Amino acid sequence: MKTVLITGCSSGFGLETAAYFLAQGWRVVATMRDPQPGLLPASDHLVLLPLDVTDAASIASVIAAAGPIDVLVNNAGIGLLSIVEDTEIATMREIFDTNTIGLMAMVKAVVPQMRARKAGVIINVTSTVTVKPLPMLAVYTASKAAVEAFSTxxxxxxxPFDVAVRIVLPGQGKTKLGENARARMKMDFPPAYQAFAQEVFARTMAGSGGTLLEDVAQGVWRAATDPDCPMFLPAGSDAVAHFAEAGR
Incomplete structure (x- = not known):
């Protein structure tokens, strides 16, 4: 039985992906900051573990408890809707610590066992904002673009060790990422940006894209199991359209 370790399983894409792999008969190590047993179907194949990707001790504990890992899915992330000139440097660092450095730390922790076995897949979940930029997402987009450069x-x-690296790029969907973004943003926008920012905020919070949770789960599944899967895989109808517009 193969094992997948998925970060950020408390909601959204991570939760749906964990449920999808469970349904396919895989052993699933589902991680989140505060594990909640009722979120996923009870199964002998399910292991719930607490994980903070910004904490080295937390990562080491999870890797030790997980056992051999066939597939790592780096899904954990936090959003940020902000006007750059009004964003604190500390907030920018928080976004990169989770979305970029935390992901790199997970990769660093898992690679030794995959390299030794000469087998494994690392899947990094980014976003199609790296293909089709959107306003007020500059810091978030930069954190995801860095992941893509790192991955390539x-x-x-x-x-040389037969370990594959793949990138799944969801389009816009209704997840708690938007709620997390709202928690970190200042609602008292600078006067020069007020009307513009309010319009962008309302549109983004509506989650008006065409990406469904199951689109991402199925995309991650393909990335994990299809040896012919492309390195960059858009997930969701809007994601596919953005890729086509960008000539990707």
């Missing part, structure tokens, strides 16, 4: 180089580094 990492893939070359791990290819």
């Amino acid at each position: 180089s990492l893939a070359l580094e791990l290819a």
Whole structure:
């Protein structure tokens, strides 16, 4: 039985992906900051573990408890809707610590066992904002674009050991990422941006894109199981359209 470790399983894409892999008969190590047993179907194949990807001790504990990992899905992330000139540097660092550095730390922790076995797949979940930029998402987009650059180089580094690296790019969907973004944003926008920011905020919070939770779960599944899967895989109808518009 194969094992997948998924970060950020408390809601949204991570939760749906964990449920999908369970339904396919995989052993699922579902991680989140505060594990909640009732979120996923009871199963002998399910392991729930607390994880903070910004904490080295937390990562080490999860890797030790998980056992051999066939697939790592780096899904944990936090959103940020903000006007750049009005965003604190500390907030920017918080976004990168989770979305980028935390992901790199997870990869660093898992690679040794995959390299030794000469087998494994690392899947990094980013966003199609790296393909179709949107306003008030500059910091978030930068954190995800950094992951994609990291992944393309990492893939070359791990290819001699038969460890694959893939990137799943969801479009816009209704997840708690938007709620998390709202918690970190200032609602008293600078006067020069007020009307513009209010319009962008309302549109973004509505989650008006065409990406469903199951689109992402199925995309991650393909990335994990299809040896011919492309390295960059858009997930969701709007994601596919954005890729086509960008000539990708």
